[in-house]
Structure formats: C-alpha cells, structure tokens
Amino acid sequence: MVTGLINANPIVYERKARQVRSAPTNIDEYADEPIDQQEIFDHIRDIKDPEHPYSLEELKVVTEDSIEVNDKQSYVRVTFTPTVEHCSMATVIGLCLRVKLMRSLPSRYKVDVRIAPGTHATEAAVNKQLNDKERVAAALENPNLSEMVNECLAPTFA
Amino acid sequence: MDILERNLELRERQRLEGHTDRVWSLAWNPAAGVSGIPAMLASCSGDKTVRIWQQDPSGSWDCLAVLEDTHTRTVRSCAWSPSGKLLATASFDAATAVWEHIGGDFECVATLEGHENEVKSVSWNASGSLLATCSRDKTVWIWEVQPGNEFECVSVLQGHTQDVKMVQWHPFLDVLVSVSYDNSVKIWAEDGDSDDWHCVQTLNEASSGHTSTVWAVSFSSNGDRMVTCSDDLTLKIWDTSSNPSETSDSNCGSWRHLCTISGYHDRTIFSVNWSREGVIASGAADDAIRLFLESKDNSVDAPSYKLLSKKEKAHDMDVNSVQWNPKEPGVLASASDDGTIKIWELLEVPR
Numbered sequence: 001m002v003t004g005l006i007n008a009n010p011i012v013y014e015r016k017a018r019q020v021r022s023a024p025t026n027i028d029e030y031a032d033e034p035i036d037q038q039e040i041f042d043h044i045r046d047i048k049d050p051e052h053p054y055s056l057e058e059l060k061v062v063t064e065d066s067i068e069v070n071d072k073q074s075y076v077r078v079t080f081t082p083t084v085e086h087c088s089m090a091t092v093i094g095l096c097l098r099v100k101l102m103r104s105l106p107s108r109y110k111v112d113v114r115i116a117p118g119t120h121a122t123e124a125a126v127n128k129q130l131n132d133k134e135r136v137a138a139a140l141e142n143p144n145l146s147e148m149v150n151e152c153l154a155p156t157f158a
Numbered sequence: 159m160d161i162l163e164r165n166l167e168l169r170e171r172q173r174l175e176g177h178t179d180r181v182w183s184l185a186w187n188p189a190a191g192v193s194g195i196p197a198m199l200a201s202c203s204g205d206k207t208v209r210i211w212q213q214d215p216s217g218s219w220d221c222l223a224v225l226e227d228t229h230t231r232t233v234r235s236c237a238w239s240p241s242g243k244l245l246a247t248a249s250f251d252a253a254t255a256v257w258e259h260i261g262g263d264f265e266c267v268a269t270l271e272g273h274e275n276e277v278k279s280v281s282w283n284a285s286g287s288l289l290a291t292c293s294r295d296k297t298v299w300i301w302e303v304q305p306g307n308e309f310e311c312v313s314v315l316q317g318h319t320q321d322v323k324m325v326q327w328h329p330f331l332d333v334l335v336s337v338s339y340d341n342s343v344k345i346w347a348e349d350g351d352s353d354d355w356h357c358v359q360t361l362n363e364a365s366s367g368h369t370s371t372v373w374a375v376s377f378s379s380n381g382d383r384m385v386t387c388s389d390d391l392t393l394k395i396w397d398t399s400s401n402p403s404e405t406s407d408s409n410c411g412s413w414r415h416l417c418t419i420s421g422y423h424d425r426t427i428f429s430v431n432w433s434r435e436g437v438i439a440s441g442a443a444d445d446a447i448r449l450f451l452e453s454k455d456n457s458v459d460a461p462s463y464k465l466l467s468k469k470e471k472a473h474d475m476d477v478n479s480v481q482w483n484p485k486e487p488g489v490l491a492s493a494s495d496d497g498t499i500k501i502w503e504l505l506e507v508p509r
Contacts, residue, residue, distance in 0.1 A: 107475055107496070110425065110443070132339065132371060132389075133443075133476070134234075134323070137180075137204060138250050138276050138294070141231050 007084045010052055013060050015045075034071035035105070037064055043104045044078065046156045047096050050089045050148060055155065059083055061093060066116070076101065077112040081119050090120055094130040095139060096152045161466070162451060167507045168469045168490065174211055174499040176221050179204030181493035183235045184481045189242025191485035198222070199491055200245055201499050202233035208247050208257075210264065211499070219501060228255050228266050235279045235324075240286045248277035254291050256307065267307040272299060272314075279324040283332055288312075290334050292322035298336050298346065300355055313355040317344055324374050329381045337372035343386055343396075345413060359413055361396065366415035368394065376432040383416070385438055387427035393419040393440055393450070395463065419463050422448050425476075433482040437466060437504070441477030441492055446470050449504070473498065 041064045045057035056062045061080050068077045078097050082090045094113050101111045114127045129135050139145050181203045191197035197213040208225035231250035238245050245257045245264070254277050256268040274295035281290050289301040289309065298315040320339035327334055334346040334355075343361040348354065361367045370389035377384045384396045397416040425443035432438050438450040449466040473494035483489040488504035 128339075128371070134278070135294075135321075135339075137232060141250055 006051060006087055006089060010049075010054070010059055010083045012054055012058050015055070015057055016064075035069060035076075036071070037067045037069055040067045040069055040076055040078070040101070040105075043156065044097055044100055046158070047093075047100060048152045048155050049083075050092045050096075050152055056080070056093070056097075062097070074106070074108040075110050075112075076105070077114070079114055079116050081116040085119065086121050090115060090122075090126050091129060092145075092148060092152070094126060095136065095145070096149050098130060098136060099140065099149055100153055100156060160454075162453060162464055165507050165509050166449075166467045166504055168447060168449070168467060168472070168502040169505050171217075171489075171501045171503050172219050174201075174219055174221070174501070175497070176209055176224075177201065177203040177205050177207070177497050177499075179232075179497060180475075180478065180495040181497060181499055182232065182478050184479045184491050184493045184499065185236045185238050185245070186481055186483050186485075186491070187238050187242045188240060188484055189238075191483065197483065197485065198242075199499070200236045200238065201493055202236045202247055203497075204232045206231060206233060206249075208233055208236055208245070210245075222262075223264050225257060225264050225266075228269075229253070231276075234277065237280050237282055239282045240284060244282075244286075246280045246282065246289060248280040248291055250276040252277060252293070254280050254289075256289075256309070258307070268309055270301060270309050270311075272311055273297070276321075278322065279326075281325045281327050281334075283327040283334075284330045288327070288332065290325040290327065290336075292325045292336055294321035296321060298322055298325055298334070300334070312353065315346055315355055315357070317357045317360070318342065323372065326375050326377065329377050329379060331381065335375050335377075335384065337375050337386055339371045341368050341370055341372060341388075341390075343367060343372055343375065361413060361415070366394075366418070368392065371426075373426070373428050374430050376430050376438075378432050378436070379434045383432075384413070385430050385432055387430040387440055387442075389426045391420065391423055391425070391427065393422075393427065393430060393438070393463075395419070395461075416461055417463065419450055422450075422465060422468075428477065429479045429481075431480050431482050433487070434484060435487050437482070438463065439480040439482060439490055441472070441480035443476040445473050445475060445477060445494075447472040447477055447480055447490075447492060447502075467504070469502075472502075473500065 047056045066079045098113045115123045185200045187198035199211045202208045210223040212222040229249040233249045235248040248254045254270040257264045258267045273293040276294040292298045296318050300313040301309040302312045318338040322338045325336045336344045345359040347358045368388040372388045375386045395416040396413045398412045423442040427442040429441040447469040450463045451466045453464040475495035479493040490502040
C-alpha cells in the first residue's frame with residue numbers, strides 16, 4: 001500500500017486563458033465544424049490529477065500541442081507526460097483521458113492515448129494496457145477504479 | 159474460373175439490434191441450420207446479457223431469447239457444445255455459465271467458478287467431453303463434463319505470463335491452443351500415460367510470431383493449419399506438416415510459421431475465422447472486414463494468401479467478432495462496438 005504521495009511537490013503551472021473561439025466566418029449555423037486541437041484540449045484540460053487538487057493542465061500533464069487530431073479521418077492521439085518517471089498513477093491518468101474522450105467525442109472517433117516517449121519507467125507496458133480496450137472495459141467495471149475515474153472527470157463536466 | 163478472379167462482395171442481409179452495449183462475440187449453433195431446423199446464433203455483450211437469434215422460414219432473424227440475471231458483468235465469449243444443446247458463456251465476473259436448451263427455453267444448469275478474475279474465452283472440444291476457459295489470471299483451465307451437468311476441473315495450465323485472450327480446441331484432436339497478451343500462442347496436449355496436460359509448443363516472436371497481443375485463433379477445417387490475428391496488425395498462418403498430437407518429449411511441437419498477411423488492417427485485428435471453404439475472414443478496430451484465400455497459382459516454395467474481398471465501414475465502430483455459418487457457405491455474422499450484429503452474404507457481383 002502506498003502511504004505517502006508519489007510526487008509530494010509537483011510543479012504547478014499557470015492555466016492558459018480560455019481562448020475565445022474566433023467568430024465563425026460561415027454564417028450557416030448548421031454547417032459541420034471540424035473538431036480541432038483546441039476543442040479536444042477543452043475536453044481534457046480540467047481533468048483532476050488522481051493525487052493532487054490540480055488539473056492535468058496545471059501540472060502540464062497535457063498541453064494543446066500534445067494533441068494530434070484529424071477530423072476527416074476521425075482520429076485523435078493524446079500524448080501525456082506524467083509528473084514523475086515512476087508515477088504509478090500514469091495508468092489512471094491515461095484511463096481518465098481515454099474515458100473522457102470516449103464520452104465526449106462522436107462514436108466514429110478512434111482514440112489513442114500514450115505516454116510521451118522517454119518520460120516513464122514502464123512506458124511500453126502502460127501504453128499497451130491503455131490501448132487494450134478489453135482491459136479498459138474490465139477496469140471500468142471495477143467499482144473502485146471507476147469511482148476514481150469519475151472523481152477525476154467531475155470538474156470537466158462542471 | 160479461379161475464385162480469386164471473381165468479383166465477390168459481402169452484402170448486408172440483416173442488422174440485428176437489441177444489445178444495449180458493445181457486442182463482443184458470436185457463436186453459430188453447429189446443430190442448427192439443416193434439415194428444417196432453423197439456423198441459430200448466440201451473441202454476448204457488455205450489457206451483461208446473451209441473446210439467442212433464430213432465423214424464421216422467410217429467412218429473417220429474430221431474437222428468440224435473452225439470457226440475463228446470471229452474469230453480473232460483461233459477457234465476453236460464448237460457445238455451443240458440438241451437439242448444439244449446451245451454450246457456455248464466459249464473463250468478466252470470473253464465472254463461466256452453462257445453459258441448456260430445453261424446449262424453447264434456456265436454463266442455466268451450471269456455473270463454473272475458479273478463475274481469479276475476468277474469464278475471456280470458452281471452447282468445447284470436438285466430442286463435447288471437455289471445456290477450456292482462460293482468464294486475465296494468466297491461466298487456462300480444462301474442465302471435464304460429468305453426467306448430470308457437473309463440470310470438474312482436471313487441469314490448470316500455467317505458462318502464459320499475461321492474460322490469456324482466447325482458447326480454441328483443434329477441430330477433431332484433443333489439442334488446445336491459447337493466445338495471449340504476452341504476444342505468444344501456446345499449444346497444449348495431454349500426456350499419453352499420466353492424465354496431465356502440458357504445453358508442447360510456444361509460438362512467439364522467435365518463431366516468426368506476433369509482436370503484440372494475439373487476440374484470436376481459428377483452425378482450417380482439416381486441422382492442419384491455423385490462423386492468428388494480433389494488435390501488431392497482422393494475420394499469421396501456421397502449418398503442421400505432421401499430426402499435431404505427435405509431439406516429442408522435448409518442448410517442440412510441430413507447428414511452424416507459414417506466412418504473414420500484413421498491410422490490410424490499420425488498427426488492431428480482434429477476430430479471425432476460417433470457413434470450411436477455406437476463406438479467412440478478419441474483423442478489426444478499423445471497422446472493416448476483410449476476406450483472404452490461399453492463392454494456388456504461385457511458385458512452389460512460398461504459399462501465399464490473397465485478399466478476396468473487403469468491406470470498409472462494415473460497422474460504425476470496431477468489429478469484435480466475425481464468424482462463418484458452418485452450415486450455409488458464404489454466410490458471415492459480425493459483431494461490433496456499435497451494439498449491432500450483421501448477417502452478411504458473400505455474393506458474386508458483375509464488374
């Protein structure tokens with residue numbers, strides 16, 4: 001059992017001001033607006049870190065640049081950076097990102113979530129687990145884990 | 159004319175709706191679909207239920223029964239006994255249930271418990287006397303069917319280093335294959351004299367095997383080849399030149415890598431199924447279904463499999479299971495994350 005915090009003193013960064021979306025040039029309000037980096041970032045920036053009262057944005061676990069999106073191909077990849085190399089919360093953070101995107105994006109979307117290369121001791125193992133949908137489905141049926149994920153996601157639905 | 163020269167296409171015959179979550183797996187009842195007995199298909203889902211679908215005389219499919227209130231979590235896999243009378247279902251709730259088709263009803267007649275956590279797959283051997291299950295607990299269990307719907311665990315097979323995704327018995331020999339998150343394929347057989355089961359062969363990266371999770375395996379109808387599919391985006395064909403039960407004492411079985419089919423799916427391949435007619439169907443996270451057939455026209459040395467047909471956007475989301483109807487050639491069922499099941503027919507279309 002972990003007694004202390006894994007990263008007791010994380011660096012907290014300032015949150016970026018919310019960007020006001022540029023006024024649409026297209027007057028037709030029913031026209032499809034492609035999903036972009038900023039929209040994806042808005043979905044995930046307020047996810048709470050599993051062990052700190054800060055958001056993933058404040059801890060720079062995710063940034064706008066860590067998101068690759070191709071709306072035409074319905075594809076998004078989020079690359080996140082754990083605060084410490086041995087962060088045992090990496091899997092939970094990844095799970096939160098995946099679940100949030102699953103719930104927010106149209107079902108046509110394919111989502112990949114991975115750890116930034118070189119930022120975690122067991123990078124390959126965590127990536128494999130996060131992208132195995134059977135493991136993800138089973139994890140979400142685990143009441144403790146599911147509660148933890150929902151707690152972290154709560155601020156994003158505020 | 160060579161079948162590869164013909165223009166074949168999968169045509170959607172019917173879409174079956176009813177599950178309220180992703181559909182993981184499908185099984186055709188092997189005893190139905192001939193001499194007046196209507197064809198029957200079982201499906202299982204993240205909605206914790208199993209549905210039984212039956213074809214009416216007009217050819218249309220209806221839901222005959224919903225098997226619920228037994229499993230408390232996702233039902234991951236289902237399999238009919240060879241007689242078609244029993245249906246086994248494996249669940250994330252760590253249990254495997256056995257259902258009996260009595261009259262028009264399905265009754266849960268046994269619950270097999272023992273795995274530590276999620277059961278991912280279940281398979282009956284050819285005679286229906288043995289059942290195999292596998293789990294995230296890294297083990298494969300072999301159960302013996304006793305009179306009166308009793309099931310006794312006769313062996314717990316350890317060898318995989320990660321969760322075991324699927325188990326499948328050989329079409330007529332008591333040889334079992336398991337595939338795993340540890341990227342390997344293992345072949346298990348019984349010792350001649352002691353009643354012990356052991357691993358006779360491991361097919362891994364060193365044997366030209368997969369480089370990521372192996373999700374499924376299917377045998378050719380004569381049992382001398384098998385195909386596996388993986389998160390590494392490839393399908394691999396394995397061949398046994400000798401009888402797969404004839405293995406030496408050392409840990410060397412008779413299966414060898416024959417060829418790799420790559421470049422057709424661009425996301426994880428979850429399901430593969432070999433038809434009696436020799437057509438390999440694959441279903442993947444790219445929402446597509448692809449069909450492959452051995453090409454006989456090439457040179458002697460390298461056997462190869464060619465793309466016979468493809469169906470992009472077969473479903474709105476990942477394709478989790480593809481299964482050929484064993485009784486009606488060219489009829490394929492598929493299941494998806496979009497919650498639907500589709501019945502397809504392979505048809506020749508004019509160019």
